[in-house]
Amino acid sequence: MSKRLFVTPYRCTDCKNCEVACSFVHTRNPMKPALTRVRAYTLMGEIKSVVLCLQCEDAACQTVCPTGALTRNPDTGAIDRTDACILCKACTMACPFGNIHFDPAYEEIVKCDVCGGDPACAKYCPTRALVWAEEPSPDLDPEEEIEVMPLPWAMTMPAK
């Protein structure tokens, strides 16, 4: 079975480590957290959750794309934006979950590509609200020690 990103909202503390990690991996210098592909939110004062591309089976972005530029990567299971993109932005309008964007600075469409099969957001999530696994992880024992990379490591990751 292949891996996917699992979100467990009640574990999310809206610490934004995932956003920082994502920006480091995906945005060029200077790092731009505003263009992160994963977002953590605190809404209505209490609801916390992270949101990122669901890599839908029957995806609206793929349906609307006129050049077939959004293709399923057989190795990672993610829908990747390829060079065939003509920047019509139909996908950014069609996605019902708001998970595909236009980056005006670099004039390109950006979306989650699960970092090519090793998503940084999950690696740096301190509470395992985001996990990259084959199955959703069972409830966490609060005493259980979680092995997560501390954020300073993210700070030294080479920016692309």
Add this chain to the structure above:
Amino acid sequence: MPKDRSEKVRVTIDGRSIDAEKGKSILEVARECGIEIPSLCYHPGLESFGACRLCVVEITKPGWEGWKKLVTSCLYPVEEELIIDTRSEEVRENRSVVLDLLLARVPESDVIRQLAAEYGIHDTSYTKREDADTCIMCTICVRVCDAIGANAIATLSRGPDKYVDVPDKDACIGCLACALSCPTNAIPFEEFVNGKRKIWGREFDLVYDEISHEPIGTPEQIDHFAEKSGLPKEYFLKSDKVRKKETAVTFARVQF
């Protein structure tokens, strides 16, 4: 995927032996292997047109007894035993002429000036076009518009007077894809002037998100994409940021 696509042919590019997918062009195969061939009118999402001739390469075959010829690599499909040289003296010379001519056509284009400089051309040896814009007639905009299904942009007139325009202004949906895909930024547009968008001499209204008041697109663009995709129109009426927040709420609710 058509069956012949997965068939392989063996070619040699710049001395490297490569198993290439049959049906692909020389340019595509070269780029997949990290061999860069300059191009202007090629776009991976569109059908190749062979307009600019910048992508010329030299080809030969073992049976050709030393004969060689220059071909446009974005159009020429790979064949068994093909030997391709992307950097020969002839290739460079040919590209230099192409760039020299382009520079005469669009003397003000930074993109072309930079490319020409890479081939040692800093000023054109031909007569410069007067009042020149930066359009190089690559027709990417025409093909982009056709791919979207609006078919609004056309090439008009012939020969050196040929130009691109939108003959029927109503056909344009104001999506800006042509302007954003233009390699030489030759299509001017204006965003958010008095809440409107301007392109190809026409002014478009913008649909704004009801909650965040961010612009989403033109009504024509929304109708067109909704109709073509068969997706519900409500999908197109919210900004990505607002949707993302809604998704967060949904995620959280599903959990509890």
